[in-house]
Amino acid sequence: MSKISHLLEMIITLQYKGLTTASELAETLDVDKKTIYRYISSLNKASIPVHTKKGRYGGFYIDEEFYMKPSKLSEDEIQSLLMATQILTEENGFIHQKHLESAVSKIKSFSVNDNMELKSLNDNGDFKINEIGSLQNLEDKISKINYSMNRGRALSLNYFSINKNSLTIRKVDPYNLIFKSGAWYIIGYCHMKEKVETFKVSRIKSLKVTDEIYMRPHNFQLKDYLENCWGLFTGEKTKVIIKFDKDIQSFIKDTKWHVNQEIKSLEDGSVLFSVYVDETDGVKNWVMSFGKNAEVIEPSELRDEIKQEVQEMYKKY
Known part of the structure; x- marks a missing residue:
């Protein structure tokens, strides 16, 4: 950096x-x-x-009088920037792709109007909501998080999970509040998962400081945690593995579907297609368009979603 x-x-x-x-x-x-x-x-x-x-x-x-106010872009302006990251790539001769993606990531985090939620492009180029809240309550959230850390009080979070597409209640002992790649994160002990987790502040719908006291472990080092979990700060990608039958393997191999795709040929003539994505909804629709010739291997959540949809389709027919 x-x-x-x-x-x-x-x-x-x-x-x-x-x-x-x-x-x-x-x-x-x-x-x-x-x-x-x-x-x-x-x-x-x-x-x-x-x-x-x-x-x-x-x-x-x-100084409290100093304030770096974020610029508010319109929805069309944000969409234009997001589309630019899809077009201006190293493959197309744009050598500053990573710098552009980093800049747009930071702009997205601070250019949200009070009456709109942040949107992003999925792999099909469609826009979808992937964040909750706005700058209107960001300062309130951060104030409560800082208060809980200073007083050693656990937090109760109403947290949005993108993969599960639902809100969950989490009790968290906050260890650190950090700003990385244009976004705020809480790093702390999650009582539900029974381990240290990272929570994106923009995905917190609401939070409250509880009366439960906690102690930050003396052996917890933020630097060590970031080194081991750096992937959490690069877009929170989900790895997807799909197996395509030999009947369509040449079509899959001859097409550039995603910038970070990997394709491995198997002995039976089929191929394993691997890719890291922000959202799996677009992938789900894409996979199902291949019918019986495609099978999701990972993640299990996406596999279960497709299985459920196929079962519902079976009932109708």
Whole structure:
């Protein structure tokens, strides 16, 4: 990540989180503390009012009067940007594809009008809702999350799961609140899964601070967690594996269906098609269009969805 990207993430983190230590910023940006102090100096030279509070409970904070207001793009403008990422690819000679995708990801997270929900392109080029809430309640969410971490109180989240397409109630002990790739995430212990999980703040419909006290484990290191779970911050992709029969294998192999597809030939003449996607709804419709010649191997949730739909179709016929 470039220095400019680091500086922007620092400004946004300080703006929403308030008092933040050099250690927390260093862990979030994956740099050393000396670099953080140099960044702070650069921001001050640019007349951005970042101040230092000394002492045991000190850290950095930004002047309350300073506010980096996000621009509000129209729905058509957001859709145009999303379509551009589908057209401007390395395959088409655009060498800055990754930079464009990163920039659009950040714009999406901050360019949501109060009366609309964020939309994204699925693999068929259609738009669908994949986020809940807006900037209107973002500050309230972050305020409650910071309060719960400072007081050591567990959170109760009404959380939206994209794969299950439903809301679930989660009790979470929040360890960290970080800003990565244009979005806010809570990293904490999920009592339902009984392990440390990552929760995207934009998918939280509502949350409340409970009276239950928790202690952050002394051996938990954010840097180690991010290194082991970095895939969580690259779009939360789902791996899909589909087996196509030999009757259509040449058609599958001769067509470019997705930029990150992988195709493996099997001994019986069939092929395994693998791809990472943000959503599986578009894949479901695509797979079913091949009828008996296609079989979903992974994920099991998508396989079950198709099985249920086929059973319902069978009843009708």
